[in-house]
Amino acid sequence: MKITCQEAAIISNKKEYKEASFKEKLMLRFHLIGCVLCTGFVKKNSQLTRLFRQARLQYLTDEEKDKMRKNLFSH
Amino acid sequence: MSATVLEPDSWVDLYADYLYNYALARVSDPEVAKDLVQETFFAGLRSAANFKGNATERTWLIAILKRKVIDHYRKINSIKGKAEVRIQYKSSNENEGEWLEEQVADPYSLEENDAIENEELGLAIQDCISKLPKKQSKVFTMKTVEGLETEVICNELGINPSNLWVMIHRARAALMGCLNENWFRS
Numbered sequence: 001m002k003i004t005c006q007e008a009a010i011i012s013n014k015k016e017y018k019e020a021s022f023k024e025k026l027m028l029r030f031h032l033i034g035c036v037l038c039t040g041f042v043k044k045n046s047q048l049t050r051l052f053r054q055a056r057l058q059y060l061t062d063e064e065k066d067k068m069r070k071n072l073f074s075h
Numbered sequence: 076m077s078a079t080v081l082e083p084d085s086w087v088d089l090y091a092d093y094l095y096n097y098a099l100a101r102v103s104d105p106e107v108a109k110d111l112v113q114e115t116f117f118a119g120l121r122s123a124a125n126f127k128g129n130a131t132e133r134t135w136l137i138a139i140l141k142r143k144v145i146d147h148y149r150k151i152n153s154i155k156g157k158a159e160v161r162i163q164y165k166s167s168n169e170n171e172g173e174w175l176e177e178q179v180a181d182p183y184s185l186e187e188n189d190a191i192e193n194e195e196l197g198l199a200i201q202d203c204i205s206k207l208p209k210k211q212s213k214v215f216t217m218k219t220v221e222g223l224e225t226e227v228i229c230n231e232l233g234i235n236p237s238n239l240w241v242m243i244h245r246a247r248a249a250l251m252g253c254l255n256e257n258w259f260r261s
Binding site: 009010013014016017019044045047048051052054055056057058059060064065068069071072 | 113244
């Protein structure tokens with residue numbers, strides 16, 4: 001049942017993408033009871049997710065960029 | 076300080092997303108925003124000879140994009156494009172004493188600050204993402220911005236899930252370090 005901080009961090013990340021299993025979440029819970037450092041990380045990690053949602057970033061797809069590149073240099 | 080040299084070959088890779096988000100915040104139509112970015116690159120290429128090298132490439136391109144956004148609003152002859160400030164002092168008695176100070180935007184209204192803050196946040200995040208190693212930033216944006224499934228990303232990039240999670244972890248840790256502490260107030 002014991003996990004390292006590295007493993008705890010990975011589970012925390014999975015949780016941010018809603019991909020942590022029930023067992024993983026449980027293990028993370030247990031780990032956090034005794035680990036101040038990871039508790040801080042987990043908190044900051046979920047804030048990071050919130051910041052991303054708030055920023056509403058948009059990215060161009062690779063195809064769109066390819067097109068741009070082609071347009072740019074065919075001139 | 077050495078002068079910056081333009082490298083148009085890498086413009087699309089380095090700045091397209093940054094410029095795109097900047098444009099999108101101002102025109103709110105993805106197609107128009109894309110066109111503006113393309114036009115910015117064209118204009119940059121055309122006037123590369125005028126680049127004096129005392130700004131960074133990105134600052135210079137943003138300056139061009141700003142002009143393009145204004146041109147866009149002029150072209151569509153929108154109200155924004157025709158904007159000019161007109162303030163009329165009210166002449167009727169009941170409004171006596173209402174001076175300019177009382178007509179400016181409410182400094183305590185949070186709404187418009189939110190929009191500005193979110194834009195700044197977006198550009199700060201992009202700045203930080205652009206500092207990540209290429210593969211990390213690829214995996215991270217696919218997962219976070221495009222919201223793709225782990226399996227899809229793994230197939231496309233030929234990595235296994237535990238590779239993916241390690242890269243995601245490195246990227247997130249780096250971003251936490253890179254983003255200013257101010258963003259993390261709770």
